[in-house]
Amino acid sequence: MNADDLKKRTKQFALRILKLVAALPNTVAGRAIGGQLVRAGTSVGANYRAACRGRSKAEFIAKLGIAEEEADESGYWMEVIIEGELLKQNQVQPLLDEANELTKIFAQSRISATSGEKRNGKSKVYSNRQSAIGNRQ
Secondary structure: OOHHHHHHHHHHHHHHHHHHHHOOOOOHHHHHHHHHHHHHHHHHHHHHHHHHOOOOHHHHHHHHHHHHHHHHHHHHHHHHHHHOOOOOHHHHHHHHHHHHHHHHHHHHHHHHHHHHHHHHOOOOEEEOOOOOOEEEO
16 A cells, blocks of 8 residues: 555545544533544544655654554544444444554554664665655654
């Protein structure tokens, strides 16, 4: 999967989150959990896009870490929705599975980027595929 595919996938994730939250009951719990899920779920794609525009390897890694955390948090809120019986499991499970997959993708990407940095140990020019500017680290 390339960067553009993952950008599209995370945007679709955000749109699906919005639809799921719209289906939550209009209760104190539904509104509170819905607000948390909207913030986390829409932040995944925004932070991945920011990572792709990172000005340095460190910024790229940091933004990947945030995208990973937000995907994981989205999964948490969906688990709460299921276990709190706010929606039926079959309404939430496919999106929860996607949150878990995205968490794994971002975790592995962050680990790969970090291990490449540690393995080399020397200053190296890194370039962002989205930019023609090289960055010394």
